[in-house]
Amino acid sequence: MTEAKKSILVVDDNADIRELLMEVLTQAGYEVAVADDGIGAMTALKKRVPDLIILDIVMPVIDGPHLIHVIRAADNPEMWQVPILICSASEKIDELLAASEFDIAPEDCLRKPFEVATLLRRVAERLERADTAR
Numbered sequence: 816m817t818e819a820k821k822s823i824l825v826v827d828d829n830a831d832i833r834e835l836l837m838e839v840l841t842q843a844g845y846e847v848a849v850a851d852d853g854i855g856a857m858t859a860l861k862k863r864v865p866d867l868i869i870l871d872i873v874m875p876v877i878d879g880p881h882l883i884h885v886i887r888a889a890d891n892p893e894m895w896q897v898p899i900l901i902c903s904a905s906e907k908i909d910e911l912l913a914a915s916e917f918d919i920a921p922e923d924c925l926r927k928p929f930e931v932a933t934l935l936r937r938v939a940e941r942l943e944r945a946d947t948a949r
Contacts, residue, residue: 820846821942822863826856826882827871827902832927836869836902839931840938853877857885864893867942872903872911879903883917898945900937903927 823845825836833849840847848865850856852874859865868886872879879901886894901908901919904927911919925937 820844821867822846822848822865823938824856824859824865824868825849826851826853826868826874826879828852828874829871832871832902836934839934843935843938845938853879853882853885856882860886860889860894864891864897866897866945867938868897868899869902869938870899872901872905872907880907880911880917896945896948898941899923900925900941902929902934 823840825833825840825847826849827833827836828851830851833851837847837849848859848863850859854876856868857877870879870882877885883899886897886899889895899919901911901924903924908924908926911917912921912924922937923941925934
C-alpha cells in the first residue's frame with residue numbers, strides 16, 4: 816500500500832512566492848493548495864485540514880498572526896495540531912518568536928529570501944516532528 820501524499824497549504828499574498836512554493840513542493844511530491852490571504856486560507860481549511868501550513872506574516876485583510884489565532888481557536892481540534900511554518904521577510908517574525916501565545920520555535924520560521932534546499936529540509940523536518948508527536 817502506498818502512503819498518501821502529505822498535503823501543504825501555502826498562504827502568501829505574493830503570487831510569485833505562491834507559484835514558486837507550489838512548483839517546488841509539488842515536484843518534491845507534496846499535494847499543495849494555495850491561498851492568497853487569510854480569508855482564502857480559512858476557506859481552504861474548511862474543506863480540508865492539511866498536514867502543514869506555510870504562512871506569510873504580512874498580508875492584507877487577515878494577517879499571519881491573526882490567522883494563527885483563528886486556526887488555534889477553531890472548533891475543529893484537528894486544526895489545533897496543524898504545524899505552521901512561517902515564511903516571511905517581515906521583522907514580525909522576531910515578535911512572533913517572543914510571543915508566548917503563538918508557541919513558535921525558531922525552526923518553525925524561514926526568512927525570505929530562502930534557499931529551496933532549506934525550505935524542503937524545514938518542511939520535511941516539520942512534517943516528521945508532527946508525525947512523531949501523533
